[in-house]
Amino acid sequence: MPAPAGRARHVLAATAVAVAGALAVGTAVAAPSPAEAGSTLGRLAAAKGRYFGSATDNPTLDNAPYTAVLGSEFNQITVGNTQKWQYTEPSRGQFDFTQADRIVAFAQAHDQVVRGHTLVWHNQLPDWVNDVPAGELLGVVRNHISAVAGHYRGQVVHWDVVNEAFEEDGTRRQTVFQQKIGDGYIAEAFKAARAADPHAKLYYNDYNIDGIGAKSDAVYEMVKSFKRQGIPIDGVGLQAHLILGQVPSTVEQNIRRFAELGVDVAITELDIRMRTPRDAAKDAQQAQDYRAVVNACLAVTRCVGITVWDFSDGYSWIPSVFPGEGAALIYDENFAKKPAYWAVYEALGGTVTTDPPAGCAATYRVTAQWHGGFQAEVTVRNTGTTATTGWTVRWTLAQGQAVRSLWNGVLATNGQEATVRNAPYNGRLAVGAATTFGFIGSSTGTNPVPAVTCATA
Ligand code: G3I
Numbered sequence: 001m002p003a004p005a006g007r008a009r010h011v012l013a014a015t016a017v018a019v020a021g022a023l024a025v026g027t028a029v030a031a032p033s034p035a036e037a038g039s040t041l042g043r044l045a046a047a048k049g050r051y052f053g054s055a056t057d058n059p060t061l062d063n064a065p066y067t068a069v070l071g072s073e074f075n076q077i078t079v080g081n082t083q084k085w086q087y088t089e090p091s092r093g094q095f096d097f098t099q100a101d102r103i104v105a106f107a108q109a110h111d112q113v114v115r116g117h118t119l120v121w122h123n124q125l126p127d128w129v130n131d132v133p134a135g136e137l138l139g140v141v142r143n144h145i146s147a148v149a150g151h152y153r154g155q156v157v158h159w160d161v162v163n164e165a166f167e168e169d170g171t172r173r174q175t176v177f178q179q180k181i182g183d184g185y186i187a188e189a190f191k192a193a194r195a196a197d198p199h200a201k202l203y204y205n206d207y208n209i210d211g212i213g214a215k216s217d218a219v220y221e222m223v224k225s226f227k228r229q230g231i232p233i234d235g236v237g238l239q240a241h242l243i244l245g246q247v248p249s250t251v252e253q254n255i256r257r258f259a260e261l262g263v264d265v266a267i268t269e270l271d272i273r274m275r276t277p278r279d280a281a282k283d284a285q286q287a288q289d290y291r292a293v294v295n296a297c298l299a300v301t302r303c304v305g306i307t308v309w310d311f312s313d314g315y316s317w318i319p320s321v322f323p324g325e326g327a328a329l330i331y332d333e334n335f336a337k338k339p340a341y342w343a344v345y346e347a348l349g350g351t352v353t354t355d356p357p358a359g360c361a362a363t364y365r366v367t368a369q370w371h372g373g374f375q376a377e378v379t380v381r382n383t384g385t386t387a388t389t390g391w392t393v394r395w396t397l398a399q400g401q402a403v404r405s406l407w408n409g410v411l412a413t414n415g416q417e418a419t420v421r422n423a424p425y426n427g428r429l430a431v432g433a434a435t436t437f438g439f440i441g442s443s444t445g446t447n448p449v450p451a452v453t454c455a456t457a
C-alpha cells in the first residue's frame with residue numbers, strides 16, 4: 001500500500017503529565033541522540049514501503065505534548081475506540097461519527113493514513129444488538145457496515161472488518177453474530193465492506209495469532225477458503241499484544257504463510273508488556289522484543305506496516321486490564337523515548353549515533369501532598385556502562401512550584417529551572433546502582449509531575 005512520508009517536525013521534549021492520584025511518578029531516561037533530529041519512525045518505515053503508526057483515542061487529542069508526538073512521529077493512525085459499534089451506532093439506525101471524524105481529520109492534517117477499527121466485534125457492542133431477532137441480524141450487520149464504511153469511503157486504507165472471531169483452540173467464538181447468523185457471517189461482513197468502500201483493504205484482525213498455533217491455523221484455513229471462494233479479503237491483522245521475552249519464534253514464518261495465500265499482513269496493535277516497575281534489564285529485553293517483531297515484518301514484502309497500540313506508557317490499556325503489568329510501549333509516560341523506541345528506529349534502518357542511554361536516569365515521585373505543599377523523592381540510577389563520578393538532575397518548576405528544603409543533593413534554581421547536583425558523598429554510582437535525594441516543596445496549582453532529565457558529570 002502507498003505509505004506517505006511522515007512530516008519532519010521536532011518532537012517536543014518530554015513534558016510533564018499530571019497523573020491522577022496523590023502519589024505521582026515521572027521518569028526520564030537520558031538518551032540524547034543526534035539521530036533524534038534525523039528521522040522519525042514514520043519516515044523510516046515509508047522509506048521501506050511501509051507505515052509505522054499508532055492507535056489513538058479521543059481524550060488524548062486535547063493533550064498538546066501527546067499530539068506533538070502523535071502528529072510528527074507516525075505516518076499512520078488507527079482509531080482506537082470511536083469507530084466501534086458502541087460509538088457509531090449507539091441505537092439502531094442512529095449513526096454518530098463525531099468522535100471518529102475528529103481522529104480522521106487529525107490524521108489527514110498530519111499526512112497520516114488511517115486504519116479503520118472495527119466493523120464487527122462482539123465487544124464494545126451496544127446492548128440493542130444482542131436483542132435483535134436472529135432473522136434480522138444479518139440485515140443489521142450489513143446496514144452497519146454499509147453506513148460506517150460508507151461514511152469513511154476513500155478515507156481509510158484498511159478496515160478491520162471482523163475482529164476476534166476465534167477462540168484459542170481455533171473454534172469460532174460464540175458471539176451473538178456466530179450464534180444468530182452462523183459461520184457465514186464473516187464472509188457476509190467482508191462482502192458488505194467491499195461494497196461500501198471498494199478502495200479499502202479488508203482485514204481480519206485477532207490477538208494470539210502472531211505465531212503459528214491452533215488459533216492462527218484456523219484463521220489461515222478461513223483465509224484460504226475465502227480466497228478459493230472469491231470472498232473479498234485483503235489482509236490479516238496480527239494484533240501482537242505480547243509479553244516481555246515471549247515473542248513467538250514463528251512470527252516471520254506465520255506472516256510468510258499468510259502472504260503466500262495472497263493477502264497482506266499488518267501488525268495492528270503492537271505492545272509488549274512487563275511486570276512493572278521497569279528497570280534497565282527489562283527495557284533491554286523489551287527493545288530486543290520490539291526489534292524482533294519489526295524484523296519479522298520487514299522480512300516479508302507483504303507485511304505492510306506496524307501499529308503500536310498507542311505509543312506512550314501513560315496511555316496504554318494494559319495496566320487497567322492486567323494489574324501489575326504495563327510499560328508496554330515505546331515512549332514512557334512523559335513522552336521520553338525508551339530503548340524499545342531506539343530498537344525500532346534502528347530496525348527500520350535509522351542510525352543511532354550515540355551510545356544509548358548515556359549515563360543516568362531519574363525518577364521523580366511525589367511521596368506526600370497537602371494543601372499548598374508536598375514532599376518529593378528523586379531516584380537517580382546509573383544506566384550507563386561505567387561508574388558515575390557525579391550527576392545532575394534538572395526539571396522545570398510549574399504552577400507555582402518551589403523547592404523549600406532539599407537533602408542529599410545541592411540545589412540551584414534559576415527562574416523556573418531547578419538543577420540538583422550530587423552531594424559530595426553520593427556522586428559515585430556503580431553501574432546499575434541508585435541513590436535518592438528528596439525535598440519539601442510548595443505549590444499553588446495542581447502540582448504536576450515534571451519531566452526530569454539526568455546527566456552524568
Ligand atoms: O468512554 C468511557 C468513559 O465515559 C467512562 O468514564 C470510562 C470508565 O471506565 O470508560 C470509558 O470507556 C472505556 C473505553 O475503553 C474508552 O476509554 C471502557 O471502559 C474500556 O473498556 C475501553 O477499553 C478499550 C478496550 O479495547 C475495550 O475492549 C480500550 O480503550 C481499547 O484500547 C481496547 O482495544 C482493543 C482493540 O479494540 C481490539 N484488540 C484488543 C485491544 C485491547 O483490549
